[in-house]
Amino acid sequence: MTRLKNLLILSSLLITSPILIACGGGSSASTTPPPVVTAQTPVTVTSQAPTFTQNVFESSDRFEAMCEAPRTGSDPDGNRFPDTAGSTLLEKHWIRSWSDETYLWNTEIIDTDPNSIADRVDYFDIVKSNELSETGSGREKDDFHFSEPTEEFFARRNSAASSGYGFRLTSLGPRDENGRSITPRDFRILFTEPNSPASATVNGNVNLPRGARILEVDGVDLVNGSDSTALNNGLFPATAGETHTFRIREAITNIERDITLVSQDIAPAPVNRTRIINTSSGRVGYILFNTFSPFESEESLADAFTVLSNGNVNDLVLDLRYNGGGLVAIAAQLGYMIAGPSRTAGRTSALLQYNEAAGNRNPITGEVVEPFPFIDEGVGFSVDSGTPLPTVNLPRVYILTTEGTCSASELVLNSLRGINYDVVMIGDTTCGKPYGFLPTDNCGRTYYTIQFQSVNDQGVGDYSDGFSPNDSTNQFSEKLPGCTIADDISRELGDEDEALLSAALTYRETGACPVTAAQAKSSSVISGKSYIQNIGAGGVEALNDPFAINAGSYLDATRPEALK
């Protein structure tokens, strides 16, 4: 399974509530009618059958929308499907030509006769580079190649806020060979959404504090139980207004208690929390920023930076540990809001590079590619176009990361690196995703093929193995000053004793990394990996648990298969 497919499955489950669906399945929370899709009886077309000549390509326009099973009707946007009667062979020829035109590494595709592979999806799957990453890591260069039914694409695109309680889980327990959580399950609260049932305080206790282990759901044993239907129904409610009970064990105190939650329709807050930490050497701003995706993220960030700017902070800790990316324009705004006007004026935040044949033009649109600047004003997602943005205008930033730090989050790191800005990285290696694509439908299948790479003001964008702090043992990633620290789920995010934030504050004071996370602040701090050891989940072996506090683990916990 490719990384993209993993991300597709996982991301769809992060936000949408129906959990007992197959991978890649859409959400039933859609607020718009499903696409009108009907397939006609296949029509055999012989007169238009093209011939295959190795490395000679006709324009993809010739084969576009010539379908084995043309759709009739319209998509959810009201656009009529352009399909005409064609054949699977013509669809495969479209894939071949379109890939030659737009694929980033088009010269590395081994041109294969479309007639030699029957199925269009199987054919698409091989129309990609088989080279390994140029970093020498042994990782496939293109591990993002993917396609899906266009119906599923629309279903996901049109999904609305989903029902839930406002928590995200991580799984610290064992997995099977497919990555599914198996008994004894160990599901923990990774973080909660502000103003949600999960983060509400009842009788002086936060309902679901970070790191709390869920033991029972509606009286059913989550750790060893087999009633996956009851467990999933309780953990992932189908609708708002459902009441479910949970028995939890708090992380540090080990106190067990029962809570009752009523589900709501909840959309994730882009900026989960903002605070100003007073230290003996000045005021430190902290922002937990979890997604660049929704339009609200623009306003949410602007509001957070207004608070910090008005608070006259001397330093900034930007927590991107769970931020999987999204809108690059907002990443470009974020760079400005961190570094200020004098450091960013006239500089490139990101430039898209397409395949060599495309030159300086976007092969998809034909337009000349313009550099993406640092942006100092609203662009209209949720801040009016032209509205000046706030800035803390600082000479350095501390960025907290994990493997869940991906895409546009990495672009912030790379864009600031490109202007020789002082970035201190605290945490773990990021996911390594400098690439992008425009999903493209043909004949009811939506294809994702890597089409561009983003580079910074210095033309650098080779971080396919991610960014790591200088002290990381990862020999293939791009290095930045900072400290490798395991995520710490025993403390709330934004708590000065939480290991990553604590390390950032220590580094800020001393210019050096704490030797271990436990030394970062006080003896009571428990880092993610030592935490596993402390709770007796396998002793020394747990320290090597590949699923300990990483993107895969916290996302996988919400997979439908997780409870099977």
Place this chain on the structure above:
Amino acid sequence: MTSNFSKLWRGLSLIPCAFMACQTTASAQPVPAVLTSADATSLQALKATIAQAMKTNAVQFGKADLTQSSTISAIPTRFALPPGAPQNHASNFALPTTFYLMMDGTGCYVLKKDSTEKIPLTGVSCRPLSR
């Protein structure tokens, strides 16, 4: 007591409105405008016009309240994907295009930023932006 003259004047004053599909108080000089109502029909008509101007099938607007703001930020729907879409794990380079809602003696229209071309609107009711 209302005079016959004022009744006549009031009646005459309604005539232009009837001919202008209820586009109210249009002045001869171009002025920034806002929607009289952000109902689904008006927004759909506005989106359709802007989508055509952007040479795309459908657009999504930013969060601005177009009954209060004359600045329209539009993005092709295919780029406007919510959280949960796999594209969000790629870099989404979508950038809204800015339009301005305007009106003059001929009615309501939109202007693309940095352009002077008037894009006429039908089925959309506007009023001048209050400053």
